[in-house]
């Protein structure tokens with residue numbers, strides 16, 4: 001039984017990794033992921049300059065997941081690109097991802113131009129779905145903007161690139177977004193980001209739990225697995241076969257990873273639960289997934305990827 005996977009022509013020893021934003025903001029965090037059983041790592045979404053992000057408290061663990069309104073705090077584009085370039089020299093056997101989330105198209109294009117001209121040989125994840133920058137609507141919910149962004153990006157960017165999408169909740173929206181995405185040479189689509197602008201309350205103190213945006217924040221964890229699986233499945237049913245899918249959302253155990261792959265994912269990312277357990281979680285998840293596959297008689301994830309049955 002093997003957990004290895006391929007995505008956009010790149011080989012990974014393990015089909016699981018972190019989700020951008022969780023335990024990946026500092027070099028120490030990133031080295032911890034690299035030294036774990038994860039098959040790859042993705043950096044915290046970067047902006048051209050460092051950002052402090054939103055006022056605290058801005059993230060809270062909940063009974064079945066978490067709420068966050070971090071506001072894109074990060075050490076800036078150069079910090080993460082430098083880490084990735086060092087990694088290529090010290091750990092050439094692992095392919096990594098760089099996540100970028102400019103607050104304007106110009107910022108995204110500027111970072112992509114620098115990636116294009118750099119020695120970075122991994123994959124780029126263009127985050128179109130940050131729900132927590134006050135005053136900045138999610139690009140992923142503005143289909144004309146998605147088209148404008150991808151046309152501008154692919155006018156010059158030749159390295160492997162995918163997009164991180166927000167969850168959609170209407171079948172027409174799945175049709176519309178994939179009709180746009182299928183027009184571009186995307187290496188992958190990563191679905192989903194947190195379910196935006198949820199609200200959690202402390203009824204004792206009759207107060208919201210986080211400070212930014214009156215308590216509104218992105219929801220992650222077990223709460224969002226049904227939405228995550230539906231998005232992975234709907235995208236897999238509609239995207240050109242050359243566009244791989246990364247499944248993200250609601251993963252707590254090996255069976256959740258199995259379900260994402262059954263829906264069509266070639267790589268599965270772990271966020272909230274990684275935040276709770278740390279990188280050692282990839283030992284547990286790998287063991288659990290291996291046992292599930294062995295019990296079902298699957299040797300590799302290709303044996304069951306995308307093979308969800310309907311009734």
Ligand SMILES: O=C(O)c1[nH]c(=O)[nH]c(=O)c1I
Pocket residue numbers: 021045068069070071072073101127129130131132133193194218
């Ligand atoms: O608030 C954040 O930093 C954040 N939080 C999320 O839940 N998703 C994102 O893409 C981002 I950039």
